[in-house]
Amino acid sequence: MTQLQARALVKSYGPTPALRGLTLDVAEGEIVAVTGPSGCGKSTLLHCLAGILRPDAGEVIWRDHRIDTWSEAARSRLRRTDFGVLFQFGQLVAELTAAENVALPLLLAGTGRRAARTAALTWLDRFGVAELADVRPGEMSGGQQQRCATARALVTEPQVLFADEPTGALDTLAGEQVLTQLVRLARRQRTTVLMVTHEPRIAAYADREIVMRDGAIDHTGLGLDAPMAGGTR
């Protein structure tokens, strides 16, 4: 079953086009990596699909619902319940502890504090950072912060997880540990994952790789215009 669809998405920032009529289908439980050079529009695609940005034209369809026409509040609720969002950094609330950060989506949805904390501790434990529950993000390493952020993105057991350069700020090993855990949990729960990255090594964690160039999908995967051959003599 198709989980998420982009239909002819167009999005511009002022005169600069970021998406030029991009179409994409993502199946349920599929892990898709979106790659491409910087400025190709991959983050914009992710933001449009996650309902953070509204496309200028085109449709975003999630399970037969056209969500790009939904109100800001409705899309926020969707992000809280059925979508998870994971960014490179800066997504944890600096003033809250790790457990509170992870519990945040549940608290916002009205779950009681005790139940939310229990769930948060379970998820922190799954990412091996249970001992940081009462520590604030400022006192953690980048890897620990990202584990907390990942736990938060998954605490609502979302149907789709959106990850924008999730390991961009981490060293290789920390990044791999976060990703490995994320992919394992996603596969176990049949969570659809849409992940933006510019690294082939990270994209290899996905079932499928989409290469973007200039706001559209590049089917050659090379990300280059012809001519690229024809003699260097």
Next chain:
Amino acid sequence: MSPGTLTRLALAGNRTDAARVALTALSAALATLAGLAALTVLAIQKPPGDAHQQSEQYVNALLREPGLRGGTAFALLLLAIPVLALAGQSARLGAPARDRRLAALRLAGATPGQVTRIVMLETGLASLVGTLVGLAVYLVGRELLHRPDANGQLALPTDVLPPVPAMAAVVLGLPLVAALATAVLLRRVAATPLGVFRRAARSGSPRPWPALLIGFGVLAAAMIEPIQRAFRDARLDWLAVVVLIGLFSAVMGVILGAGWLSYLAGRVLHRFAGRPAALLAGCRLADDPWASSRTFAALLAVVVVGGGAAAFRAYFLLNEQLQREQNRQAGYDDEAGLYGSFYLDTMDLIDLAIAVAVSIAAAGLLVTLVEGIVSRRRAYAALVAIGVPRATIGTSILWQMLAPVVPAVLVALGVGYAIGRLLTGEAVRGGYTQEVCQATVELCENPATRAEYTELVEVGRVVHTPDVPVVQLAMVGGGAVAAVLLTVGLGVLFLRSNTALEELRVG
């Protein structure tokens, strides 16, 4: 979202947030005091008697005379304006960190409504604490100050209490209004989870359109006299509203005009500055000219009022002088009588209020300045790291404040004075006929013979123009600029701790 969660999220914050909450509470307390004072003045009951029956239990005429109490209450309420400006300026304290936090909340799936509620709760609670403190201070203060003097008269109306519903409206209404205002101010931040990554660019550079607002304000003031003359007999209560709207429009014009002045000053500095300090200041001014409008709003509003007050004082002084002359000519003592002293005393009170307002505005200015330094500390630390002396940065901040504020204060003084001058008009003497009895006192006092010796004498119309009160205008303007200088001096003290090179490593 449960109330507990809401409160937890509203109270999450760092030290800057705590400072903002404290300042919000302080402003709310000050505003409550002003409001309650005004209510108390209004609560004074007129003793039975004719319309001019005075409340003899007070020392001050402003409280005694029923006709003046409305104005007194209004003046007290006007004091709340710089207080509100202070509140507005403290709301910006720590704003970047808070915006980041709110964007993070949005990213975690909070709806714009939830984020708005969180912030409203923070402001609302802080203001409620402030208004409650204000109420407590008021209640304790009226007990402590209730000291009748030797004549049994009171300095302050500590013998009356405003109606409880009115007091409740101030104590509870102020936090509500503050919360609503916060919600409006935060619309843009609440709108997007990516709020902190993309800054909405203000379109275009400032243009001198605010001059139109000033023109309208001055025009409104100028129209008052002709209108009064045209409708000589009608009651023209709405004219007061016109004056208020005109004044408001002129003040807004001056404040918005500060943006344009600042832009202009920035361009000029940028072009002609030879030294790095002025160059830096010029760049920053031209880059964000509206910052000046926001920073100096309260101060400029006070200066406009100060300019107007100077015009009024000049008018009253002239009247007093004319009265003295008239009295001298009529053979009485050389004294101005109650008239002069009463109005001049009132003007003293107004000048005191202006001085208080300037101090409050300067406090707001300090908050803004320190906040600006703190939020740009990485940029400043980077400058220090590449070898720019701290003195240069301090000088650039001085330039940045003085370059727009000096012309803006001059404009504000001019506008305020012009409006005040137009409202008071000239002091006209004569221009009427007078019965003069040309005989001895006995004949004149005898009604039978009086008519015989009485003539109608034309008294020449003399228009006296009040002098421009240069000294007082200079004092208001100089005071405002001195307040700015003092603020910069205090603010620069924060520069040292905020340009420590360790700041560069703070993520």
Next chain:
Amino acid sequence: MGVVSTSHVLLGLLATGTMHGYDLKRAYDERLPQARPLAFGQVYATLNRLLRDGLVVPAGHERLAGPDRTAYALTDEGRAALDQWLGTVEPPMPHVNSALLAKVVVALLDADADRARTYLVAQRRAHTDRLRELTALKTAPEATVDDVVAADYAIAHLDADLRWLRTTLERVADWHREVHS
């Protein structure tokens, strides 16, 4: 890629305890899962050589229903040889996959742009497919540390190939633009 010194790997395995030839083969394949599996013949040939050089000694017989099974143990000389091998730096190899380098250069030199493009697309796909395969192997819940270490090695090299491929394509495209504009 450097040729694996089978004898040193066997010495290393024996350093953990005595083993039969069959156990040695299995341990070798487990520890180096991405390497070519070791043939039995090669195990015994290597063991004989080590025996001859006095690096290992037979350590008891076991005669069950089947062939003669001799367990082997490390001698002091054997341990010294192992230590020396571990102490020697492997020469860094500049040409990880010279076949790929040669082919890409030839393809780029080729006047037929379409054929070069087809080849490069296919080569990139093959690389990314293999990368994904290895990553899946690594992230599987049952993956052992040996699996992960071996996969990491291959992944790092494939990743390097892909980066190099991409940089080369961009470089050639830039060069082309400059020359033909």
